[in-house]
Amino acid sequence: MTEPFEAVLEVMATARTIHRYLPDPVPEKDLGRILYAATRAPSGSNSQPFRFVVLRDGERASAAKALLAESFRSQWSRKSSNEGWDRGSGLDRDSPKARSARAMRQFVDGFERIPVVVLACILRFHPPNPYEGASIYPACQNLLLAARALGYGACFSVWHLPVEDRLKAMLDIPEHAAISLTITVGRPAGRHGPLRRRPVRDLVYDDAWEQSAAWVQDPPGSRFSRSGPPGARRFRPPSVAERDLK
Amino acid sequence: MTEPFEAVLEVMATARTIHRYLPDPVPEKDLGRILYAATRAPSGSNSQPFRFVVLRDGERASAAKALLAESFRSQWSRKSSNEGWDRGSGLDRDSPKARSARAMRQFVDGFERIPVVVLACILRFHPPNPYEGASIYPACQNLLLAARALGYGACFSVWHLPVEDRLKAMLDIPEHAAISLTITVGRPAGRHGPLRRRPVRDLVYDDAWEQSAAWVQDPPGSRFSRSGPPGARRFRPPSVAERDLK
Numbered sequence: 001m002t003e004p005f006e007a008v009l010e011v012m013a014t015a016r017t018i019h020r021y022l023p024d025p026v027p028e029k030d031l032g033r034i035l036y037a038a039t040r041a042p043s044g045s046n047s048q049p050f051r052f053v054v055l056r057d058g059e060r061a062s063a064a065k066a067l068l069a070e071s072f073r074s075q076w077s078r079k080s081s082n083e084g085w086d087r088g089s090g091l092d093r094d095s096p097k098a099r100s101a102r103a104m105r106q107f108v109d110g111f112e113r114i115p116v117v118v119l120a121c122i123l124r125f126h127p128p129n130p131y132e133g134a135s136i137y138p139a140c141q142n143l144l145l146a147a148r149a150l151g152y153g154a155c156f157s158v159w160h161l162p163v164e165d166r167l168k169a170m171l172d173i174p175e176h177a178a179i180s181l182t183i184t185v186g187r188p189a190g191r192h193g194p195l196r197r198r199p200v201r202d203l204v205y206d207d208a209w210e211q212s213a214a215w216v217q218d219p220p221g222s223r224f225s226r227s228g229p230p231g232a233r234r235f236r237p238p239s240v241a242e243r244d245l246k
Numbered sequence: 247m248t249e250p251f252e253a254v255l256e257v258m259a260t261a262r263t264i265h266r267y268l269p270d271p272v273p274e275k276d277l278g279r280i281l282y283a284a285t286r287a288p289s290g291s292n293s294q295p296f297r298f299v300v301l302r303d304g305e306r307a308s309a310a311k312a313l314l315a316e317s318f319r320s321q322w323s324r325k326s327s328n329e330g331w332d333r334g335s336g337l338d339r340d341s342p343k344a345r346s347a348r349a350m351r352q353f354v355d356g357f358e359r360i361p362v363v364v365l366a367c368i369l370r371f372h373p374p375n376p377y378e379g380a381s382i383y384p385a386c387q388n389l390l391l392a393a394r395a396l397g398y399g400a401c402f403s404v405w406h407l408p409v410e411d412r413l414k415a416m417l418d419i420p421e422h423a424a425i426s427l428t429i430t431v432g433r434p435a436g437r438h439g440p441l442r443r444r445p446v447r448d449l450v451y452d453d454a455w456e457q458s459a460a461w462v463q464d465p466p467g468s469r470f471s472r473s474g475p476p477g478a479r480r481f482r483p484p485s486v487a488e489r490d491l492k
Contacts, residue, residue, distance in 0.1 A: 005279070005395035007253035012286040012388050028461035033251065035450045035462050039443055040258040041387060042402055046471055048444050051451065058453035131404050133379020134427055138387035138402075140380075141287060142258050145391070149251035156288055156384075158377050172455040181380055197285055198294050204281045205297065207304035209418040215274035216281050225292055 011149045014192050018153025019107035021186035025056070025115045030150050034185070035118075037146035041139035049123040050139045053171060056116055064119075064170050067163050068182065069111035075159040076108045107155070107184075116185040118143065119160070119167070121177045128178065136180045143183060153188035156181055196225040257395045260438050264399025265353035267432035271302070271361045276396050280431070281364075283392035287385035295369040296385045299417060302362055310365075310416050313409050314428065315357035321405040322354045353401070353430075362431040364389065365406070365413070367423045374424070382426045389429060399434035402427055442471040 026034075035052055043049060055061035080086065080101060089095040120143075122136045144154045160167060160182040167179065197203075199218055206213035218224075272280075281298055289295060301307035326332065326347060335341040366389075368382045390400045406413060406428040413425065443449075445464055452459035464470075 004253045004257055005392065007250045008257055008391055008395040009279070009283050009286075011250055011254055012283050012392070015286075015288075017288055017292075032459075032462040033255070035459070036446050036465070037255050037258050039446050039449045040255075040261075040441055042261075042263055042390070046263075046442070048449060048471070051449055051455075053451045053453075053455060054459060055453070060454045128376040130374040130376060130378050130424070131407075131426070132376050133383050134386075134402060134404065137379050137383035138390070141384035141387040144288070144384070145254055146251065146258070149254040156380060158380065161377075170454075174455065177455075178376070180377070195286055196292070200282050200285050203285045203294060203297055205299045207299075207301070208306045208416075209297075209299060209420065209423075213278075213281070213300060216278040219282070225294070 007149075008145075011145050014194055015144055015148040016153070016193055016195055017155045018184075018186075018188045018190070018192075019103040019155060020189035021110070021114050021153065021184070022189050023113050023115065024187050026152065026185060026187075030152070031116065031185075034143060034146045034150065034152070038139045038143035041142045043135035043139070047125070047135065049125065050136045051121045051123065051177065052139075052143075053119040053121060053173065054116060055119065060171060061117075062112070064167055065112050065114075065117055067166060067170065068117065068160055069108070071163040072108040072111050072157070072159045075162070076104055080104070103190075111184075114184045114186050118183040118185060119171070119173075119179050120181040120183060121173060122180045123177050133180065140181050140183060143185075147185050148192065151187070151192075152185055153192065155184045157184070158182065194221065194223050196223045198225055253395075254391075257391050260440055261390055261394035262399070262439055262441055263401045264430075264432075264434045264436075264438075265349040265401060266435035267356070267360050267399065267430070268435050269359050269361065270433050272398065272431060272433075276398070277362065277431075280389060280392045280396065280398070284385045284389035287388045289381035289385070293371070293381065295371065296382045297367045297369065297423065298385075298389075299365040299367060299419070300362060301365065306417060307363075308358075310413055311358050311360075311363055313412060313416065314363065314406055315354070317409040318354040318357050318403070318405045321408070322350055326350070349436075357430075360430045360432050364429040364431060365417075365419075365425050366427040366429060367419060368426045369423050379426065386427050386429060389431075393431050394438065397433070397438075398431055399438065401430045403430070404428065440467065440469050442469045444471055 038052060055064050085101040090097045090101055092098060120136055120140050122132060147154045160179050164179050200216050201212055204213045204216045205211050284298060301310050331347045336343045336347055338344060366382055366386050368378060393400045406425050410425050446462050447458055450459045450462045451457050
């Protein structure tokens, strides 16, 4: 059973969030395989409350992408200004901070030209709660991994939230469904590559909280995010995720 | 790029929820690889708010498993009675319903002997909200897929919730962390195998809500859950997920 594990781990460890996309359309054969993979995820009582609305270049899809683009641009403007992305080392064009900011700018400015945008919707059988995500975000992760396995890149975001009501009206998404995540998909303009994460022993405990798990380790070649070991510290790339949304 | 996709899809499509486990311990080498894979998942701003507390047979772990077992048994008793699992076709020992109920009974009755129980915790930087799961459930799905790729089975549950406060006290889990999911891991007593899901066109839309996506299809050999095409309808197995928790 080693072989499938190696393939799966390789895909997981290199599925970097992609902000810069080539304009090439995603062939329908690949798109179908990616979405089928998404729907294999578990959900509460196997109730499968996830629904994926795929936006490409249809009339309504284009209008929805334009609205999303507007929201993404204003979210990034707010975030970059609040967090000082154009200050400090951001003034040095070659700094990781400035490069990340440029990628984000390209991401939001070119949003309408990203070939595929998927709205991951959840049918809400219960009032919104922090556990409902257990029935939709595993499916989103399947989507991301399947895309990566076929050579595509993806990015998760909740920057649709400020325009969710308008999007729902535009796309006939019913009252009892909510948009849990916006996922962009396309061929990466840059490279896939190893992710940066904290050292694994910061994240995994044995027996009780903060009890070191001697049996887990970062394999050779692992790359570390900020808060990694000294020397491995690097600026943390910007993101488009729920904790940014006030 | 076809090869990794095939491996990844195979793992996704056969990572059935496992309720019956062999008592064999999970070797630390495998456990370390599974947990490392979990931590490769994306999260908001790459903030990695996920922490995994692994319960095996240490003193505190055993006490925590006993407390969880108590909670799981009372949740299943309540659910099986509310949903009539011992009525109707459940009276026929050979019905899928009765078989599923027996697997659930074995699951909760043998909970203490499941070799590995992982508490997936989230550091809450914000008040609880339906989007926080985007920063933890993708990591849980990585864990499940990595386990499957190594031949292990897993099950997602939120049946820890009634005893969460006591668990946190027992394991020194701090105030600002919450337990998002309990994940059991071990060698399956039965077989892995193809998942049952609704027909994919019920779940994937093109351009707008309920607009059929002609380019997605169930590959030959797909198996359908209840609400599948006529003839493919089967009783839906019981679950241990968030929508069961009142």
